Amino acid sequence: MAAEIQPKPLTRKPILLQRVEGSQEVVNMAVIVPKEEGVISVSEDRTVRVWLKRDSGQYWPSIYQVMPAPCSCMSFNPETRRLSIGLDNGTISEFILSEDYNKMTPVKNYQAHQSRVTMILFVLELEWVLSTGQDKQFAWHCSESGQRLGGYRTSAVASGLQFDVETRHVFIGDQSGQVTILKLEQDSCTLVTTFRGHTGGVTALCWDPVQRVLFSGSSDHSVIMWDIGGRKGTAIELQGHNDKVQALSYAQHTRQLISCGGDGGIVVWNMDVERQETPEWLDSDSCQKCDQPFFWNFKQMWDSKKIGLRQHHCRKCGKAVCGKCSSKRSSIPLMGFEFEVRVCDSCHEAITDEERAPTATFHDSKHNIVHVHFDATRGWLLTSGTDKVIKLWDMTPVVS
Ligand SMILES: [Zn+2]
Ligand SMILES: [Zn+2]
Numbered sequence: 001m002a003a004e005i006q007p008k009p010l011t012r013k014p015i016l017l018q019r020v021e022g023s024q025e026v027v028n029m030a031v032i033v034p035k036e037e038g039v040i041s042v043s044e045d046r047t048v049r050v051w052l053k054r055d056s057g058q059y060w061p062s063i064y065q066v067m068p069a070p071c072s073c074m075s076f077n078p079e080t081r082r083l084s085i086g087l088d089n090g091t092i093s094e095f096i097l098s099e100d101y102n103k104m105t106p107v108k109n110y111q112a113h114q115s116r117v118t119m120i121l122f123v124l125e126l127e128w129v130l131s132t133g134q135d136k137q138f139a140w141h142c143s144e145s146g147q148r149l150g151g152y153r154t155s156a157v158a159s160g161l162q163f164d165v166e167t168r169h170v171f172i173g174d175q176s177g178q179v180t181i182l183k184l185e186q187d188s189c190t191l192v193t194t195f196r197g198h199t200g201g202v203t204a205l206c207w208d209p210v211q212r213v214l215f216s217g218s219s220d221h222s223v224i225m226w227d228i229g230g231r232k233g234t235a236i237e238l239q240g241h242n243d244k245v246q247a248l249s250y251a252q253h254t255r256q257l258i259s260c261g262g263d264g265g266i267v268v269w270n271m272d273v274e275r276q277e278t279p280e281w282l283d284s285d286s287c288q289k290c291d292q293p294f295f296w297n298f299k300q301m302w303d304s305k306k307i308g309l310r311q312h313h314c315r316k317c318g319k320a321v322c323g324k325c326s327s328k329r330s331s332i333p334l335m336g337f338e339f340e341v342r343v344c345d346s347c348h349e350a351i352t353d354e355e356r357a358p359t360a361t362f363h364d365s366k367h368n369i370v371h372v373h374f375d376a377t378r379g380w381l382l383t384s385g386t387d388k389v390i391k392l393w394d395m396t397p398v399v400s
Helices: 298-304 345-350
Strands: 015-020 027-033 038-043 047-053 059-066 071-077 082-087 091-097 104-111 117-123 128-133 137-142 148-153 158-164 169-174 178-184 189-196 202-208 213-218 222-227 235-239 245-251 256-261 265-270 328-332 337-343 360-364 369-375 380-385 390-394
Touching (some): 047 071, 071 117, 091 128, 148 189, 169 202, 213 245, 222 245, 222 256, 256 369
Parallel strands (some): 202 245
Antiparallel strands (some): 027 038, 047 059, 137 148, 169 178, 178 189, 245 256, 265 360, 369 380
């Protein structure tokens, strides 16, 4: 009797569709052209390129435009095919791409910043061009008249910019680790609030207008989910990277967050699960499990003739414990810890296997990611790396 062949379980991972190469320097930003097999890229090498897939199966530039300065960022609006390019000299240059993506026509220039433009957002509904620069300015311009409408000085250089069209709130993440929320009017703005949760600079922001949740990625390796719609001040920390988080994207239809790191890691987070906030760390002069004094507690050390111990904290209950009472490690995915962290002995016993089930999947892009773009309609992800290469991935095996 023939042995029954068991089908191997399929490893669900992103499929590399294409490598797009040819830039002399890093591609600072790039987008997938919707409904086309095409990519628009802007690079430190001063070029703007539109790459289309040819019969050979390779992507070749159909447009190759050299700008007067390195191209630091861009915003592309598919409906109007308007391409806004931020330059290292502070200028924003606007073009309209032809329907066949073979030609780009200059529209206007904005003298938006004193130095390198760091982020651009074109808001079609309001005809606004929002931008941030190395000059620590946030500015918005009217895309019809080209006029500057207003500005706001941020506490540090901004590296994340998102906008909620409905409420006209702008979210600015900066290198000091702060997220500033402004309410924009036609020609004025008011400070709504500031968030501070990261120990490193904010590197990327991503706004989900449906759930009204803001995600911030940071050089401190973490992502924080700020639940603004929930109105309870909930902030959940997601720990799944071993290096700085560089880019974020959100797949609304499947409620999955894609975060990419400097180490090439692509983490796909299931945001449909309810996570808990991490507890505040408790303060104590002695271990809250075995009562041994911590090293600064001289009196108890003297009285009990015991050696002072170092204080640690259980990531699950927040108790101050000694090393002996917290010798075990566990992942706590429902608290955002996909990696193993310190827990006290009693919490370790209480955590079930179910609670330990991962809520994210981990993938390797094999290049140090500086930027990503997700095309939700096809489930394609574009990653741009420090290796000057753009990679296109089919994410449907993991984003579905
Ligand atoms: Zn102890
Ligand atoms: Zn504990």
